[in-house]
Amino acid sequence: MSVTREAVLETLKTIEDPTGKGDIVAAGVVRALNIDGGNVRFVLEIDPARAEAYGPIRDQAEALVKAVKGVENLSVVLTGHSAQPAPPDLKLGHKSEPKGPEKIPGVNHIIAIASGKGGVGKSTVSANLACALAAQGRRVGLLDADVYGPSQPRMLGVSGRPASPDGKTILPMRNHGVTMMSIGLMTNDDQAVVWRGPMLMGALQQMMMQVQWGALDVLLVDLPPGTGDVQMTLAQKAQVDGAIIVSTPQDVALIDARKGIDMFQQLNVPIVGMIENMSTHICSNCGHEEHVFGHGGVAAEAAKLNVPLLAEIPLHLDIRLAADGGAPIVVSAPDSAQAKGFADVAQALIAKGIA
Numbered sequence: 525m526s527v528t529r530e531a532v533l534e535t536l537k538t539i540e541d542p543t544g545k546g547d548i549v550a551a552g553v554v555r556a557l558n559i560d561g562g563n564v565r566f567v568l569e570i571d572p573a574r575a576e577a578y579g580p581i582r583d584q585a586e587a588l589v590k591a592v593k594g595v596e597n598l599s600v601v602l603t604g605h606s607a608q609p610a611p612p613d614l615k616l617g618h619k620s621e622p623k624g625p626e627k628i629p630g631v632n633h634i635i636a637i638a639s640g641k642g643g644v645g646k647s648t649v650s651a652n653l654a655c656a657l658a659a660q661g662r663r664v665g666l667l668d669a670d671v672y673g674p675s676q677p678r679m680l681g682v683s684g685r686p687a688s689p690d691g692k693t694i695l696p697m698r699n700h701g702v703t704m705m706s707i708g709l710m711t712n713d714d715q716a717v718v719w720r721g722p723m724l725m726g727a728l729q730q731m732m733m734q735v736q737w738g739a740l741d742v743l744l745v746d747l748p749p750g751t752g753d754v755q756m757t758l759a760q761k762a763q764v765d766g767a768i769i770v771s772t773p774q775d776v777a778l779i780d781a782r783k784g785i786d787m788f789q790q791l792n793v794p795i796v797g798m799i800e801n802m803s804t805h806i807c808s809n810c811g812h813e814e815h816v817f818g819h820g821g822v823a824a825e826a827a828k829l830n831v832p833l834l835a836e837i838p839l840h841l842d843i844r845l846a847a848d849g850g851a852p853i854v855v856s857a858p859d860s861a862q863a864k865g866f867a868d869v870a871q872a873l874i875a876k877g878i879a
């Protein structure tokens with residue numbers, strides 16, 4: 525029997541808000557309630573200054589909703605936002621010691637896969653690189669952090685809902701030798717994720733620190749395009765060994781790629797190298813080679829930055845069909861020319877000692 529939205533909300537309405545504004549539903553604390561069969565997820569969005577008071581509230585909400593008939597798996601995220609920034613602490617002699625980036629338990633290395641703009645094939649590169657590393661004997665994880673456009677479940681042929689044995693830790697999915705977690709596994713295919721920055725940050729931290737990744741040689745993080753909250757949260761909360769920048773050759777993509785590179789430099793994340801995707805197209809009928817988006821732009825940018833050009837990946841129908849079919853080209857056709865570039869990148873990362 526599926527649980528109803530009304531049953532969950534009525535249960536949450538029995539919990540008084542610590543601010544005296546009635547129950548936590550009326551106070552607007554309960555956000556992003558999502559129900560799919562017996563799977564229930566919601567966020568408690570609070571003022572960070574009252575975090576201590578809301579700890580017991582989260583525990584109470586978790587216990588009560590778990591008891592609702594039909595609830596099988598439950599995820600409750602406590603996240604905070606402030607309407608106004610806190611004033612600076614100007615006390616003489618006071619030293620702030622913020623908590624720095626942490627290691628994810630069991631994970632040896634973290635590599636971010638990023639792009640300045642969307643549509644350059646970053647997620648396709650991430651899926652193929654993960655499978656290529658797994659094919660070379662590495663223990664690989666892939667975190668789909670592209671929260672607004674998660675595509676890794678489709679590309680890796682993964683379906684179903686991640687289990688949570690205790691309501692706090694999450695068991696990731698696995699296919700093609702890759703351990704994978706994505707927000708797309710927790711939403712329907714046509715369901716939009718309408719979240720603000722604090723909720724994004726809370727979800728990313730949960731997927732990093734509350735997922736039972738196990739022992740991994742490397743965790744690849746498929747980032748959303750641009751320079752926003754997810755990228756900053758990853759660099760500030762986790763020890764990232766480096767970033768790979770994916771771009772197509774044309775100037776409009778490189779303009780945004782440079783911004784992404786500058787962001788990682790400001791966040792003290794080294795650039796491992798660049799990948800030129802959709803580099804060239806070879807006609808399947810006549811064999812004519814054509815550089816549809818231009819050629820050499822990414823190589824020139826890599827040379828300017830003194831970082832390696834890791835690969836030039838062709839624009840080829842088989843790469844797209846393989847990704848849409850749930851078996852990336854390095855899995856479905858590992859000996860093909862289209863798969864070679866991804867295998868070369870995997871070998872380069874292993875040689876660098878970061879995978």
